[in-house]
Amino acid sequence: MKKVLRIGYVSAFLLALILSVFPIAPSTVDGAEKLVYVIPVEDTVETGLLAFINRSIEEAEDAGADLIIYKLHTPGGLVDAASDISKSFKSTSIPSVAFIDTRALSAGAYLALYADKIYMTPGATMGAAAVITGDGNAADKKSQSYWLQEMENAAESSGRNPLYAKAMADTEVDLPELGAPKGELLTLGPKEALEVEYSEGTVKNLEELLQTLGYEDAEVVNVEVSFAENVARFLTNPIVVSILLSVGSLGLVLELYSPGFGIPGLMGISALLLFFYGHLVAGLAGMETMILFILGVIFIVLEIFVPGGILGVLGLGAVIASFFFATGNIVETAISLLIAMAVTVVAMVLLFTVFGKRIRLFDRIILRDSTNTEQGYVSNVSRIELVGQEGVTLTPLRPAGTAVIKEERIDVVTEGNFIGSKKRVRIVKAEGPRIVVREIHTEDLTGGNE
Numbered sequence: 001m002k003k004v005l006r007i008g009y010v011s012a013f014l015l016a017l018i019l020s021v022f023p024i025a026p027s028t029v030d031g032a033e034k035l036v037y038v039i040p041v042e043d044t045v046e047t048g049l050l051a052f053i054n055r056s057i058e059e060a061e062d063a064g065a066d067l068i069i070y071k072l073h074t075p076g077g078l079v080d081a082a083s084d085i086s087k088s089f090k091s092t093s094i095p096s097v098a099f100i101d102t103r104a105l106s107a108g109a110y111l112a113l114y115a116d117k118i119y120m121t122p123g124a125t126m127g128a129a130a131v132i133t134g135d136g137n138a139a140d141k142k143s144q145s146y147w148l149q150e151m152e153n154a155a156e157s158s159g160r161n162p163l164y165a166k167a168m169a170d171t172e173v174d175l176p177e178l179g180a181p182k183g184e185l186l187t188l189g190p191k192e193a194l195e196v197e198y199s200e201g202t203v204k205n206l207e208e209l210l211q212t213l214g215y216e217d218a219e220v221v222n223v224e225v226s227f228a229e230n231v232a233r234f235l236t237n238p239i240v241v242s243i244l245l246s247v248g249s250l251g252l253v254l255e256l257y258s259p260g261f262g263i264p265g266l267m268g269i270s271a272l273l274l275f276f277y278g279h280l281v282a283g284l285a286g287m288e289t290m291i292l293f294i295l296g297v298i299f300i301v302l303e304i305f306v307p308g309g310i311l312g313v314l315g316l317g318a319v320i321a322s323f324f325f326a327t328g329n330i331v332e333t334a335i336s337l338l339i340a341m342a343v344t345v346v347a348m349v350l351l352f353t354v355f356g357k358r359i360r361l362f363d364r365i366i367l368r369d370s371t372n373t374e375q376g377y378v379s380n381v382s383r384i385e386l387v388g389q390e391g392v393t394l395t396p397l398r399p400a401g402t403a404v405i406k407e408e409r410i411d412v413v414t415e416g417n418f419i420g421s422k423k424r425v426r427i428v429k430a431e432g433p434r435i436v437v438r439e440i441h442t443e444d445l446t447g448g449n450e
Contacts, residue, residue: 033217033218033219034066034067034215034217034218034219035063035064035065035066035067035218035219035221036065036066036067036068036069036210036215036218036219036220036221037056037059037060037063037065037067037068037069037094037221037223038069038071038206038220038221038222038223039053039056039057039060039068039069039070039071039223040071040073040222040223040224040225041053041070041071041072041073041074041085041108041111042071042072042073042074043073043074043075043233044074044075044076044077044078044237045074045076045077045078045081045082045085045106045107045108045111046077046078046081046233046236046237046238047078047080047081047084047236047279047327048229048232048233048234048235048236048237048278048281049077049081049085049233050081050084050085050088051229051232051281052225052226052229052233053085053088053089054088055229056223057088057091057092057094059223060092060094060221060223061092061094063221065094065221066094066095066215066218067094067095067096067097067213067215067218068092068094068095068096068097069096069097069098069099069206069209070089070096070097070098070099070111070112070115071099071101071206072098072099072100072101072103072104072108072111072112073100073101073102073103073104074103074104074105074107074108075103075105075106075108076105076106076107076108076109076128076129077106077107077108078107078238078332079107079131079143079146079147079150081107082107082110082111083150085111086110086111086114086154089111089114089115090114090157095116096114096115096116096117097115097116097117097118097119097209097213098111098112098113098114098115098117098118098119099119099120099203099206099209100112100118100119100120100121100124100125100126101121101124102121102123102124102125103124103125103126104124104125104126105125105126105127105128105129105187106128106129106130107129108126109126109127109128109129109165109168110129110150110151110154111154112126113151113154113155113157113158113160113165113198114154114157114158115158116158117158117200118193118198118199118200119199119200119201119202119203119209119212120189120190120193120199120201120202120203121190121202121203121204121205122190122202122204123190124189124190125187125188125189126168126187126188126193126198127168127185127186127187127188128168128185128186128187129147129151129165129168129169129185130144130169130170130171130185131143131144131147131169144169144170147169148166148169148170151165151166151168151169152165152166160197160198161196161197164178164186164188164196164198167180167185167186168185168186168187168188169185170185171183171184171185173186178192178196179192190202228281229281231277231278231281232277232278232279232281234278235274235275235277235278235279236278236279236327238332238335238336240278241275241327241332241333241336242335242336242339242340244271244272244274244275245271245272245275245323245336245337245339245340246339246340246343246344247267247268247271248268248269248271248272248275248340249268249340249341249343249344250264250268250340250343250344250347251264251265251266251267251268251269251270251271252264252265252268252269253268253344253347253348254268254347272293275323275326276289276290276293276326279326279327285325285326285327288325289322289325289326290322292318292321292322292325293318293319293322293323295315295318296314296315296316296317296318296319296320296321296322297315297319298315299311299312299314299315299318300312300315300316300319301315302315320337323336323337383410383430383435384430385430386405386410386427386430386435387427387428387429387430388426388427389405389406389426389427390405390424390425390426390427390440391403391404391405391406391410391424391425391427391437392404392422392423392424392425393412393419393420393421393422393423393425393437394409394421394422395421396418396419396420396421397412397413397414397418397419397420397425397437398418399413399414399415399416399417399418399419400412400413400414401413401419401421403425403437405427410435411433411435412425412427412435412436412437413434413435413436413437414436414437414438414439415428415436415438417439419437419439423439423440424439424440425437425438425439425440426438426440
C-alpha cells in the first residue's frame, strides 16, 4: 500500500513539474484557438489576382479559419476579373471582412461590398466605380448598364442600400449631401461610409480591427503572394499582354528576314512562352491551350512545304484561338491582337521598302536566279563574227534558205525580199540563230570571200 502511495505522489509531482514547464494553452481548455486569415487585395484588379485569391481562400478553408480579412488597397481594374473574384468571395462559408487600408476604388469598391462587414482606416476612401475602356474613355451603354447592375447586386448581397453603390458608378444619381451632385461619382470617406452604413467602423490599423472584432488573441496568418503569382499577375496585365504579343509576332517576322535562327526568333518565342506561362499560372489556361498553339504553328510550317492553303488557314486559326482560350476575355484579347498585327505590318513594310530586306525563308523554296547574258547564260551560239562576210545562195531564199559562206552551209534569211539561187549575198546581221543576208548587186561587188 505504501508503495502505491509513493508511486502516486511521484506521479503527481512529475505531472505538476511538466505543467509548470509546459503549461496547457488556454485555447486548449476553452476550445480551439481562433484563426484569422489576412488576404491582401492590392494594386490593379486583373485576371492574375484570381489565382492568388482562390489559393488563399482554399488554404483558409483547409486550415479551418474562423475569419477572412481582405486587406484592400487598389485603384480598381478589370470588370471581368472583379466579377470572377467576387464569385470566389461568395463561394466560401467563412465570415469575411473588407479592411480598406487606404483606398478601394472602382473594382475595389465592388469587391469590398461582397464582404460581410467593411472597416476603414481614417484616411481611406471607397467608390468612383465608373466603367471605362482600356484607353480611358467611357464604356458603351451596354457595358455601363451591366456594371451598374453588378454594383447594385454587390450592395444587396451584404444587405446594404444599393443607391449608394449605383451612385459610385452613375453620374446621373444626385447625392449632393455626400459630395456627389449630379454629374459626379460618389466617393465615400470613413465618416460618410459610416453614415450610409457602408462601413461598420473606423480603425487605425489591423491590430485595432482584430480587437474590435474580438480576435485580438487569435492566430493571424498573413497570406503572401508567391513569386510565381506575382509574375503571373504582371504577365496577365492587359498592357503587358499587348506588349508580349507584339514582341512575339515582331520577333518571328524579323527572324524570317534573317539568315538562320538568331536573337529575333528567340525573343519572339520567349515572349509567347511568357504569355502562356502567365495565364497557366493564373489558372486561366490549361495545357490544351498550349497544345492548340503548337499544332497551329506546325500547320503553318507545313503549309510552306505543302502548298494548298488549307493547312495555313487551319494553323492560323488554331494559333489565334489559343490566344482567346488562354485569356478568356474576347475584347481585351482582340485589342491586343490588333495592336500586335499593326506593329508587325508596319515592321514588314519598313523592312521591305526602306531597308530592302527580303524573307530569307523563301530562298529555300523559290528560285531567284535568272539565266541572263550578264551572268554568262546564252540560249544559243551567237555568230556575230559572220557579219560582213560574203557568200553564194545555195537555194532560193523565200525569204529563208541556205547559203554557202566560206565553204560552210548556213541557214540564212533575207530582209523580206526574194533572192534566187547562186546569187551573191552579204551577211548584214547575226541575232542568235538568225543570220540575215542581203543580195550583192553587180555595182556592190567588193570581191568578198565565197
